[in-house]
Amino acid sequence: MTPEEFRVAGHELIDWIADARAGIDARPVLAPVEPGEVRGWFEAAPPTSVQAFDELLGDLETKVLPGVTQVQHPMHFGWFPSNASLASVLGDIASSGIGSLGISWESSPALTEVEQVVCDWMRQLVGLSDRWHGTIHDTASTACLVALLVARERSTDLVQHRGGTQSVDSPLVVYTTVHAHSSVAKAALLAGFGRDNVRMVDVDPRTHAMDPAALESAMADDAAAGRTPVAVVATVGTTGTTAIDPVAAIVTVAKSHGAYVHVDAALAGSAMLLPEYRHLWSGVEEADSLCWNPHKWMGTVLDCSLFYVRDVGLLTRVMSTDPSYLQSTVDGRVPQYRDWGIPMGRRFRALKLLFQLRLDGVEAIQARLRRDLANAAWLEQQVEAAEGWEVCAPVSLQTVCVRHRPTGASGARLEGSALDRHTLGWTRRVNVSGAAYVTASILDGEWMVRISIGVETTERVHVERLWSLLQDAATS
């Protein structure tokens, strides 16, 4: 494709994207396709002739969009918001168009230095001190893996340069809670800790947040048994209920055992753009690393996960392999981001943040987050006031967890498997209708429904519509 052909097709593609976004309300939220259906719309054999761009756009319309669950739809209340601000989409296009090779500072000085700039802007915007140094990873999952690798190496005095974990006598232990995201356990397994050495610390039964006294006792037991407490992963804004682990108390306990603390604020980091919410991660300054995803609620198009550490020297000692063909005369004077994470080649992700901050503006983003928080508080009030409904976890951010517990034939409130069948039944009815999407999840042994508010275009009217849909579905 020549630059001239690209210009023409590119204009058409941008128009198509703008139309798809503008018309998103008319689409079902959940992709109405069966497994294998999208695949069946494509030829099994690879294309042998060149296709006209218009024909390809037609395929996007008829074979791709119908298979997309519309998480940008204002009636999407599932999982966590995964906004893709159009300003950040432009940044993503610019990044692809420039086509940088991010393998060293020299291979694209701007890629490295714009990343430094935006990571530092984001640090300031969430109120972190300048002791923190950031980089952009693809996901919070990767960030957590990197954090646990660094923690492992810190506690073993860089055993990777000797016999690795296979030469360690004392089992190395990681602490988190059952409410942490599954990526935490996955990172611990990948980092070689082994499932036997991942402790699910008890939580406060009301808030579902880690109990620091239980952490202390788990660490003390392990130490007494000759095991080494290595790291705690604290979650600020758990996936199920947005529970807030008490970071300050966790750091105090962890430090007394020489353990590393990683704070996973994948969703809640966006709330830290609002000064009035920063108390939720109070104590974070004393943690060792933290991560949050602008690609969730804040709205930078996937993938964009910010990872901050205080000790860059330690991070790079663990992550660097320094092949000779990448050495250059600027080494030591510039960050080489390949030594801050796992992949060597990186995309110019910083442009997505640059575009979003410059074109959407921080004040508009903050106003939108406050709108979502107010909408969640409104919905919480409605649910609490409604007969047969309950809010089943504290609403600390923008997610409201609910159950509808009707009275059964015997006159008793539904419980156990009968309640679960009821919950999954009405959730399914809402979701397959295409009118809205919510996520069911198990909390304290029973299914409940998470209503996660925060799509860029979701206004109060949409939350009102959802509440009425939920009531109809649960009582029909």
Ligand code: PLP
């Ligand atoms: N941590 C928390 C608290 C999450 O809610 C999620 C995803 O929703 C993750 C981590 C994983 O995020 P990612 O998809 O960026 O790996």
